[in-house]
Amino acid sequence: MDSQHSSPEIGVGMVGYAFMGQAHSHAWRSVASAFDLPMRPVMAALGGREQAALQQAAGRLGWAATETDWRALIARPDVALVDICTPGSSHAEIAIAALEAGKHVLCEKPLANTVEEAEAMAAAATAAARRGVRSMVGFSYRRAPALAFARRLITEGRLGTLRHVRTQYLQDWIVDPEFPLVWRLKREHAGSGALGDLGAHIVDLAQFLVGEPLSGVAALTETFVRERPLPAASAGLAAAADGAAARGPVTVDDAALFLGRFPGGAVASFEATRVASGRKNALRIEINGDQGSLAFDMERMNELEFHDHTEPAATAGFRRILVTEPDHPYLEGWWPPGHGLGYDHTFVHQMRDLIHAIGEDRDPEPSFADGLRVQRVLAAVEDSAANGSAWTPVVHTGVAPGGPQPPSRTDTPVTVAP
Numbered sequence: 001m002d003s004q005h006s007s008p009e010i011g012v013g014m015v016g017y018a019f020m021g022q023a024h025s026h027a028w029r030s031v032a033s034a035f036d037l038p039m040r041p042v043m044a045a046l047g048g049r050e051q052a053a054l055q056q057a058a059g060r061l062g063w064a065a066t067e068t069d070w071r072a073l074i075a076r077p078d079v080a081l082v083d084i085c086t087p088g089s090s091h092a093e094i095a096i097a098a099l100e101a102g103k104h105v106l107c108e109k110p111l112a113n114t115v116e117e118a119e120a121m122a123a124a125a126t127a128a129a130r131r132g133v134r135s136m137v138g139f140s141y142r143r144a145p146a147l148a149f150a151r152r153l154i155t156e157g158r159l160g161t162l163r164h165v166r167t168q169y170l171q172d173w174i175v176d177p178e179f180p181l182v183w184r185l186k187r188e189h190a191g192s193g194a195l196g197d198l199g200a201h202i203v204d205l206a207q208f209l210v211g212e213p214l215s216g217v218a219a220l221t222e223t224f225v226r227e228r229p230l231p232a233a234s235a236g237l238a239a240a241a242d243g244a245a246a247r248g249p250v251t252v253d254d255a256a257l258f259l260g261r262f263p264g265g266a267v268a269s270f271e272a273t274r275v276a277s278g279r280k281n282a283l284r285i286e287i288n289g290d291q292g293s294l295a296f297d298m299e300r301m302n303e304l305e306f307h308d309h310t311e312p313a314a315t316a317g318f319r320r321i322l323v324t325e326p327d328h329p330y331l332e333g334w335w336p337p338g339h340g341l342g343y344d345h346t347f348v349h350q351m352r353d354l355i356h357a358i359g360e361d362r363d364p365e366p367s368f369a370d371g372l373r374v375q376r377v378l379a380a381v382e383d384s385a386a387n388g389s390a391w392t393p394v395v396h397t398g399v400a401p402g403g404p405q406p407p408s409r410t411d412t413p414v415t416v417a418p
């Protein structure tokens with residue numbers, strides 16, 4: 001702890017204080033107690049729109065000051081890092097202003113609501129990086145120890161040549177047609193529905209685990225409930241209708257399904273939905289290579305299934321690895337083997353990695369360029385779905401250096417029967 005106290009401080013200003021605001025606040029409070037850091041984060045100021053609610057949240061979450069205008073938050077001399085926990089419609093404006101003001105940025109996913117916004121953000125991040133200003137997008141599931149360990153196994157070649165990536169992200173919080181029309185169900189706030197909310201995570205994870213960006217997709221999307229009651233109040237995934245009869249149109253997808261190709265030859269399937277009754281946060285991914293396979297389910301996040309196909313067939317098979325050993329990613333900061341981590345720890349790990357990158361003067365991952373690569377896939381999914389599920393190449397142009405390389409070949413456009 002002495003080294004923590006003598007390390008320099010970095011002031012954090014956070015905008016938004018509901019679901020992600022709470023998760024990030026917890027992580028900012030905890031990270032220096034779990035990990036050795038080059039700088040100690042100080043929770044300088046919380047940004048929001050309504051003073052009374054903001055004040056109450058700041059007290060509960062542990063922020064020293066409040067600002068009702070995010071521009072004032074960015075301008076504060078005690079804020080060196082801006083953490084954006086608002087809906088996607090405000091990400092570009094806040095992030096670009098912060099980067100131009102010389103403040104490091106952590107921005108929640110999806111990076112933006114459109115490719116154009118994401119391109120502007122990636123360009124601002126590249127320009128800022130030349131001045132030593134860092135940026136990261138919050139694809140927090142990369143920081144689940146089992147998934148970080150999965151990436152290590154793939155990088156070490158334990159799966160051999162990758163053939164299949166099979167992934168789903170299933171939730172059920174809008175099964176009820178009377179669930180109100182919250183911001184996540186409106187295109188102007190969220191950009192898209194299950195696609196940008198959940199699909200963005202599994203696209204990023206697939207690209208992270210495989211180590212290259214998707215080169216094309218064929219997709220369909222569906223909105224099962226097209227009108228919903230107007231909300232009285234909402235935060236995170238919880239909401240209540242206002243009791244009046246007024247309803248409004250749902251302008252995003254409830255579910256998105258798509259196929260994809262990786263330039264290295266692997267093929268992939270994706271399913272993102274918020275109406276899979278009984279599935280709460282089932283982010284699942286299975287990857288098959290010619291020497292082995294692995295499988296993960298976020299509802300059992302401390303476990304990774306691994307099959308080594310080079311073992312004798314008589315005894316080979318999937319085995320369950322409990323990813324809680326000191327040698328597993330991020331476990332050096334936590335409990336004895338078998339004691340288990342939760343959803344909240346992924347955010348603590350995210351802050352750990354960001355602070356290390358800033359302290360060591362290097363770009364963190366996932367970068368805004370990674371966020372743009374995801375955004376291009378989301379846009380291609382929507383284009384394909386609007387065009388009878390036609391094969392739609394994803395062109396990764398104008399991406400800043402440092403991440404996965406662009407596809408080495410262009411897929412021949414083919415039409416998939418709708």
Ligand SMILES: NC(=O)c1ccc[n+]([C@@H]2O[C@H](COP(=O)([O-])OP(=O)(O)OC[C@H]3O[C@@H](n4cnc5c(N)ncnc54)[C@H](O)[C@@H]3O)[C@@H](O)[C@H]2O)c1
Nearest residue numbers: 016017018019020085086087088090108109110140235236
């Ligand atoms: N990494 C993850 O696993 C994960 C999980 C959930 C949400 N998210 C992302 O986090 C972001 C926020 O989602 P959430 O679930 O926290 O939403 P939420 O509705 O719970 O909270 C949004 C917060 O932003 C505030 N806000 C909205 N517009 C604002 C504006 N213009 N200026 C200032 N404050 C504003 C609201 O008052 C609220 O405090 C979204 O981009 C979402 O996709 C990420």
